[in-house]
Amino acid sequence: MDSMNKITENELPLFEVFIRSKNGLDHKHVGSLHASDAEMALTNARDVYTRRSEGVSIWVVKTTDITASNPEDKGNFYEPSDDKTYRHPTFYEIPEEVGHM
Amino acid sequence: MTDNQALFEYLLRLGDNSLILGQRLAEWCGHAPILEEELALTNIGLDLVGQSRLLLSYAAEVEDAGRDEDLLAFHRDTQAWRNLLLLEQPNGDFAKTMARQFFFDTFQYLQFEGLCQSKDERLAAIAAKSLKEITYHRRHSANWVLRLGDGTTESHEKMQVAIDELWGFLPEMFDMDEVDAQLLADGIGVDVSVLKPKWDDAVNAVLAEATLERPEDSWSVRGSREGKHSEHLGYLLAEMQFLQRAYPDAKW
Numbered sequence: 001m002d003s004m005n006k007i008t009e010n011e012l013p014l015f016e017v018f019i020r021s022k023n024g025l026d027h028k029h030v031g032s033l034h035a036s037d038a039e040m041a042l043t044n045a046r047d048v049y050t051r052r053s054e055g056v057s058i059w060v061v062k063t064t065d066i067t068a069s070n071p072e073d074k075g076n077f078y079e080p081s082d083d084k085t086y087r088h089p090t091f092y093e094i095p096e097e098v099g100h101m
Numbered sequence: 102m103t104d105n106q107a108l109f110e111y112l113l114r115l116g117d118n119s120l121i122l123g124q125r126l127a128e129w130c131g132h133a134p135i136l137e138e139e140l141a142l143t144n145i146g147l148d149l150v151g152q153s154r155l156l157l158s159y160a161a162e163v164e165d166a167g168r169d170e171d172l173l174a175f176h177r178d179t180q181a182w183r184n185l186l187l188l189e190q191p192n193g194d195f196a197k198t199m200a201r202q203f204f205f206d207t208f209q210y211l212q213f214e215g216l217c218q219s220k221d222e223r224l225a226a227i228a229a230k231s232l233k234e235i236t237y238h239r240r241h242s243a244n245w246v247l248r249l250g251d252g253t254t255e256s257h258e259k260m261q262v263a264i265d266e267l268w269g270f271l272p273e274m275f276d277m278d279e280v281d282a283q284l285l286a287d288g289i290g291v292d293v294s295v296l297k298p299k300w301d302d303a304v305n306a307v308l309a310e311a312t313l314e315r316p317e318d319s320w321s322v323r324g325s326r327e328g329k330h331s332e333h334l335g336y337l338l339a340e341m342q343f344l345q346r347a348y349p350d351a352k353w
Contacts, residue, residue, distance in 0.1 A: 037248075039244060043237075043240060
């Protein structure tokens with residue numbers, strides 16, 4: 001276990017990378033990478049994820065700063081809305097001119 | 102020296118700088134400390150090779166002696182190369198690669214910024230295109246000098262050693278000879294000697310923030326403009342040129 005801990009200590013912190021591919025679209029999670037801090041995470045993200053001009057904007061956030069929902073909460077978190085169709089805007093037609101919504 | 106001869110020589114210097122440093126960075130492929138740096142180093146290396154292709158193609162046209170970019174890159178011996186001695190120095194450890202990169206990026210940025218105003222439109226266009234890449238290269242290498250210098254005791258020590266070892270190769274960057282003077286007079290080239298104070302300011306600021314010491318100007322080596330290189334260039338060329346020398350005109 002000692003050696004395992006050492007490896008973790010020597011590794012740079014993990015960052016999650018979000019990229020907006022076009023103006024008007026949302027930032028999308030594209031993956032993660034290691035970096036010593038946020039500035040370096042940005043430059044690394046540029047090299048790892050935007051080599052083929054995939055983006056116009058990059059966000060990076062420390063993985064440890066993300067609070068994720070628990071898969072076990074699936075039932076009480078999401079299922080109650082399944083039978084409430086009136087909450088879903090399925091009765092409207094969105095005009096094409098609206099574009100990305 | 103005719104105008105064309107001087108321009109050829111000048112383009113060769115610029116193109117050789119980019120190609121030799123690009124080749125050095127390519128040597129990191131498969132050996133970088135982390136995946137993220139692997140991609141960064143090879144990306145930057147490819148940017149530099151791209152610059153050299155534009156510059157050497159232009160040089161070949163100016164020379165008008167039946168050579169092309171490939172002949173210039175793969176069929177020239179050590180004495181015919183015009184890259185700065187700094188750039189052919191071996192990669193050493195990661196700190197040394199980053200120190201070399203930082204010193205050159207800072208210089209190349211200023212040089213190409215000046216070249217954007219060149220009266221030679223093609224050279225100005227190449228400079229403008231490259232300057233965007235160099236702006237990123239400089240940010241990347243300065244970041245690493247900062248982080249290693251102001252990092253752990255070990256990383257600080259390695260970065261300081263790297264800087265000390267490379268310091269004497271730097272004065273050559275700011276030398277002006279008759280080719281430089283001729284192109285400056287024609288409004289094509291840049292006066293690199295006046296870039297020194299700006300370079301000093303940029304480098305001093307990063308070194309200070311990185312808690313690194315600026316070495317004394319105690320030694321210097323020169324000679325690249327006359328084709329006098331360190332022994333390292335021969336080994337680099339042997340690897341880079343092998344295939345084209347063994348199988349001339351080999352195609353993919």
